[in-house]
Amino acid sequence: MAEHAAPGPFRTRITELFGIRLPILAAGLQWISDASYVSAAVRAGTMGFITARSFASPDAVRDEIRRCRDLCGSDRFGVNLSMLPVPQPHERMEELVEVIAEERVPFVETAGRNPQLHLPLLRQAGVKHMHKVPTLRHALSAQKLGVDAVCLVGAEAGGHPAADLVGTLVQATLLARAITIPTVIGGGIGTGEQIVAALALGVDGVAMGTRFLVAEEAWAHRAYKERLVAADETATALVMQSLNNTSRALANETTRTVAQMEREGAGLAELMPHITGKLGRAAYASGDATHGLISLGQAVTFADRIEPFAAITARLEEEIAAALARLDAQRCDAASLA
Ligand SMILES: Cc1cc2nc3c(=O)[nH]c(=O)nc-3n(C[C@H](O)[C@H](O)[C@H](O)COP(=O)(O)O)c2cc1C
Structure with missing residues (x-):
């Protein structure tokens, strides 16, 4: 449950779909998005997703879901099912989907591959399903499949942007104009001003990964x-x-x-x-990051302090309020121009 009782700054189709105060999704981060991190994201008024492939077995995922439920004090959190790299037979993706359904997890973020195989079970279990993609073409296919929301990431994103490297500003505009289901934009987002800009472009929410890596609740050294x-x-x-x-x-x-x-x-x-x-x-x-392919996006430039997740979102909210006030002050009032 969100710690803040006050209403959030926006009501969008994404805040409604996920029941969150802020139009922000703490997108799945391999190894990092465990119950501690996800519950911190949820308590701060965003939505978080446990990365199922960070765990050794479906039973370990089940345990983590239960731990998250205890830490959140509610059932309202998500699981991320990334299919990149290509799942190996021992990873038993179907069993992971069964665990999600059996545990009645309400939200799933899929990524990396067409999620069609898993749709019937997710639907039958009443799971709200957002699919994350790197191109508008993939977003259109996801919409056709019948997912509940689509997230598009631009070239700035940590993880897997598309090879043609279309930037987030262009992606968000294309997404808002072409897609009719609820939309989320990600890639390089780390400030409240950018969130205001994204909503102004017409999307319903933002996905942020890199910016939250410095949250105290992320277990990294x-x-x-x-x-x-x-x-x-x-x-x-x-x-x-x-x-x-x-x-x-x-x-x-x-x-x-x-x-x-x-x-x-x-x-x-x-x-x-x-x-x-x-x-x-x-x-x-x-803490020694000399070796390893360690996903990171350009929004790292906005990660300026190690602090609790809720402190990061509080600062994002202040930036949102300041950006909206600035816009208001800059607007030409038709009456005063006449
Ligand atoms: C460290 C790290 C790990 C990630 N792991 C996953 C993952 O396991 N599954 C997934 O769908 N996306 C993963 N991503 C992508 C994020 O979910 C999200 O799409 C991306 O971080 C958004 O762009 P940003 O990094 O600019 O905020 C990862 C990104 C980072 C930075």
Whole structure:
């Protein structure tokens, strides 16, 4: 349940769909989005999603869902089901969907692959389903499939933007004009001014990942968060374009090695020892981010302080209020011009 009783600054189709105070989704972050992080996001008036593939088995996901329910004091949180990298047989995606349905989790964020296979069970369980995509074409397909909301991410995003790198400003405009179901834009968003701008473009909410990595409730080592606080908008690198799997990550030894290997024609098998998710997890644990493909977006430049999740959203709200006041002051009142 949200800690703030006061109404939020906006009512949109996304605040209504997720029952949240702020039009902000704390998008799934592999390894990071556990019950502690997600419950902090929910208590701060946003919606969070446990990343199911951060856990070793469907039973471990079930335990995390139950832990989240206890920490939230409510059932209102989500699970993220990313299908990138391609799920291996032992990951048993169907079983994960069954766990979500059995545990009556109300919201799911899917990403990375067409979620069609899982739609019947999600629908039957009454789960509200948002699909996240990197291009407008994929957004249109998701709408046709019958999902409840669609999230489009622009080139600035941490994780997997599309290879053609269309920026968030253009993506948001295209999304709002072409899609009739509730819409969410992500990629490079980290301030209240940007949230106001996104809603002005016509979308119903924003998805933020990178900005929240410095939340105290994210379990990553403090040294890693301090590195993020010190980083600016040039701290990321794009790799894996040659494998049709564009990734934006913290620029480090690994992104330099991978880029060099790609230039030399390396394939997935050769790159795997460098890009395996285990290295990213180890970097979060140790605070040494020299190695590992560690997803990170350009919004890291806005991550300026390590503080509780609710303190970040409180500052976002202040920025929203200031941006709206500034706009109001700048508006030409037709009567005064006459
Ligand atoms: C560290 C990190 C891990 C991520 N892990 C996942 C994931 O497991 N599943 C997923 O759907 N998206 C994942 N993403 C993408 C985010 O959910 C979200 O789409 C993205 O962060 C939005 O752009 P931003 O980073 O500019 O805010 C990840 C992003 C980051 C930065």
